[in-house]
Amino acid sequence: MGKTLFDKVWEQHVVKEISGGINILYVDLHLIHEVTSPQAFSEIEERGLPLFRKEKMIATADHNVPTINQHLEIKDDLSRKQVQKLGENCDKYAIEYYALGNDYQGIVHVIGPELGYTLPGKTIVCGDSHTSTHGAFGAIAFGIGTSQVAQVMASQCLIQTKPKTMRITVDGELKKGVLAKDVILYIIAQLSADGGTGYFIEYAGSAIESLSMEGRMTVCNMSIEMGARGGMIAPDDTTFDYIKGRQFAPSGNELEDAIHHWKELKSDNDAIFDKEYQFDAADIAPMITYGTNPGMGIKIDAKIPMTPDTENSKSFDKALKYMNLKSGESLIGKPINHIFIGSCTNSRIEDLREVAAYVKGKQKAKNVNALIVPGSKQVELQAKKEGLDKIFSAAGFELREPGCSACLAMNEDKIPEGEYCISTSNRNFEGRQGPGARTLLSSPLIAAATAIAGKIIDVRDTL
Amino acid sequence: MKKFNTLISTAIPLPISDIDTDQIIPARYLKSTNREGFGKHLFYDWRFDNNGKQNPDFALNQAKYSGEILVAGKNFGCGSSREHAAWSLTDYGFNVIVSSFFADIFKDNALNNGLLPVQVSEQFLTSFFDRVSKDSSTKIKVDLENQEIEIVGTSEKENFQISAYKKECLMNGYDDIDYLVSLKEEIELYEKNKVLTY
Ligand code: SF4
Numbered sequence: 001m002g003k004t005l006f007d008k009v010w011e012q013h014v015v016k017e018i019s020g021g022i023n024i025l026y027v028d029l030h031l032i033h034e035v036t037s038p039q040a041f042s043e044i045e046e047r048g049l050p051l052f053r054k055e056k057m058i059a060t061a062d063h064n065v066p067t068i069n070q071h072l073e074i075k076d077d078l079s080r081k082q083v084q085k086l087g088e089n090c091d092k093y094a095i096e097y098y099a100l101g102n103d104y105q106g107i108v109h110v111i112g113p114e115l116g117y118t119l120p121g122k123t124i125v126c127g128d129s130h131t132s133t134h135g136a137f138g139a140i141a142f143g144i145g146t147s148q149v150a151q152v153m154a155s156q157c158l159i160q161t162k163p164k165t166m167r168i169t170v171d172g173e174l175k176k177g178v179l180a181k182d183v184i185l186y187i188i189a190q191l192s193a194d195g196g197t198g199y200f201i202e203y204a205g206s207a208i209e210s211l212s213m214e215g216r217m218t219v220c221n222m223s224i225e226m227g228a229r230g231g232m233i234a235p236d237d238t239t240f241d242y243i244k245g246r247q248f249a250p251s252g253n254e255l256e257d258a259i260h261h262w263k264e265l266k267s268d269n270d271a272i273f274d275k276e277y278q279f280d281a282a283d284i285a286p287m288i289t290y291g292t293n294p295g296m297g298i299k300i301d302a303k304i305p306m307t308p309d310t311e312n313s314k315s316f317d318k319a320l321k322y323m324n325l326k327s328g329e330s331l332i333g334k335p336i337n338h339i340f341i342g343s344c345t346n347s348r349i350e351d352l353r354e355v356a357a358y359v360k361g362k363q364k365a366k367n368v369n370a371l372i373v374p375g376s377k378q379v380e381l382q383a384k385k386e387g388l389d390k391i392f393s394a395a396g397f398e399l400r401e402p403g404c405s406a407c408l409a410m411n412e413d414k415i416p417e418g419e420y421c422i423s424t425s426n427r428n429f430e431g432r433q434g435p436g437a438r439t440l441l442s443s444p445l446i447a448a449a450t451a452i453a454g455k456i457i458d459v460r461d462t463l
Numbered sequence: 464m465k466k467f468n469t470l471i472s473t474a475i476p477l478p479i480s481d482i483d484t485d486q487i488i489p490a491r492y493l494k495s496t497n498r499e500g501f502g503k504h505l506f507y508d509w510r511f512d513n514n515g516k517q518n519p520d521f522a523l524n525q526a527k528y529s530g531e532i533l534v535a536g537k538n539f540g541c542g543s544s545r546e547h548a549a550w551s552l553t554d555y556g557f558n559v560i561v562s563s564f565f566a567d568i569f570k571d572n573a574l575n576n577g578l579l580p581v582q583v584s585e586q587f588l589t590s591f592f593d594r595v596s597k598d599s600s601t602k603i604k605v606d607l608e609n610q611e612i613e614i615v616g617t618s619e620k621e622n623f624q625i626s627a628y629k630k631e632c633l634m635n636g637y638d639d640i641d642y643l644v645s646l647k648e649e650i651e652l653y654e655k656n657k658v659l660t661y
Binding site for chain 1: 483537542572650654
């Protein structure tokens with residue numbers, strides 16, 4: 001029987017199998033940030049354990065950081081201490097650290113790929129669920145808890161049960177106005193917020209292959225939103241072209257050799273998945289969420305569904321109550337005061353270009369606060385190099401400095417209670433963007449169009 | 464890690480599905496650099512209103528409910544990988560979480576902190592929610608050794624799954640890190656023989 005892409009990469013990393021299908025899995029790249037690492041450092045310290053492979057670790061500060069005046073000291077006491085602690089720990093253990101102000105600083109899942117650390121066939125972990133982003137390169141990448149961060153620090157390994165495999169195939173051509181974000185929001189709406197639990201997903205099919213690396217990262221990023229451990233896409237020429245010339249990626253003969261190996265990283269024709277889904281790209285429209293989990297999404301011009309007749313009914317009603325929305329209602333025409341373009345889902349240079357192309361020569365509506373937070377310093381610098389910053393400011397959009405920002409509102413970028421925000425991030429949970437904030441997830445294009453119109457519109461009508 | 468064997472306790476019902484980690488502990492309370500004290504922020508935005516006043520409708524605030532077991536709807540712990548979710552639950556005093564479905568990372572995090580996630584059938588959940596709404600002193604018994612859970616005083620009894628490895632860890636109070644560190648030589652050998660693909 002043939003092997004899946006996942007099986008191939010997994011098997012290469014099994015150090016040992018212990019009882020009942022439990023594996024000791026080797027980790028090639030360990031990314032850390034300020035929020036989920038301090039307790040792990042304390043743990044290995046308390047146990048008197050050394051760092052096993054510090055050269056396989058990369059650190060950055062992203063979750064807590066302000067997005068204005070990053071050259072000044074962080075005002076919030078606790079945030080400052082957490083970021084300082086990361087710096088101290090990295091100094092002490094000589095870990096490569098891209099601190100605030102460094103040209104390579106940014107959201108951990110944006111900098112890994114952009115700097116060439118994220119490569120096909122690697123195993124990559126981070127104390128953050130959206131580590132699944134890196135799977136876009138054909139890596140096995142998944143989020144871990146802080147105890148596991150300590151385990152990787154101490155042994156470069158994890159104790160893992162092999163997940164089941166799922167393949168989601170999207171064939172055909174994506175319609176105008178439909179971006180990678182719409183593809184993944186559509187898939188999650190079909191499978192629900194727990195449809196992928198216990199699985200590792202491979203995305204395949206011509207529509208997926210047609211996506212840029214940025215688009216593929218957007219898709220893999222949200223795998224966790226269906227409960228999946230991660231998502232991955234077989235590497236191809238698009239992947240290799242992206243890697244070429246990246247700062248820390250292999251180059252020259254080394255790269256040629258690597259590509260030769262990477263070409264074998266795909267599912268065999270006779271590979272069997274535990275579950276398969278097939279979708280037609282032509283069925284996918286621009287999407288938006290109306291509820292408080294990412295599975296509660298509809299096509300932009302559809303009506304909010306009726307309460308389901310299942311054990312979920314209470315949670316469904318609770319979500320609509322929180323959002324102050326009603327079944328049967330359309331979101332088109334709804335006034336919106338905040339848009340947030342950012343997060344590890346949609347803050348890469350391609351996203352900013354998409355937004356700039358749309359807003360160029362237009363002006364945001366008066367009622368709207370339009371915030372753009374680049375995923376990394378590199379994205380910010382590139383945007384400025386291309387003059388996107390001028391387009392944004394002429395249109396009334398504010399371009400900030402990099403970080404997670406209003407994706408989880410650990411810094412001061414929060415949405416006020418009761419107000420709506422069209423956000424390109426990945427989670428619309430209650431209070432995610434600040435206590436009482438109401439989040440509607442969408443693509444950068446819908447967010448941009450909403451900012452211009454001051455209300456939700458069907459972006460297809462304006463293209 | 465502390466040892467776990469059998470627990471008999473009253474339980475707190477939260478009949479809501481898809482309870483995500485941002486509800487279990489909102490992001491703004493993740494700024495601490497140690498593991499203590501997260502219990503006071505558990506379910507913060509559900510327990511308290513904007514002025515910090517207790518919400519009387521929320522189960523954790525109702526005097527009639529108490530116990531070391533939390534019983535929640537399907538897909539508990541979805542969302543982020545923050546272990547702070549598990550820390551806040553144990554710090555508050557929970558030792559067992561019962562649901563019909565758990566998010567993967569949450570399950571691992573719970574087990575790494577001696578918090579036992581017990582997956583039961585939808586029917587078990589419904590029976591418990593029904594019964595506890597009539598009698599808040601309803602007790603649940605969790606027997607890890609025999610992998611059994613029952614609503615005390617009823618015929619509602621089920622087996623639950625847990626890996627043999629994790630069961631042994633919990634019953635003996637071992638954790639993964641000790642075991643991994645003991646494999647140092649094997650890991651080094653793996654590294655030596657590793658076929659580099661890049
Ligand atoms: S941008 Fe949001 S989802 Fe991504 S790592 Fe930061 S907080 Fe997590």
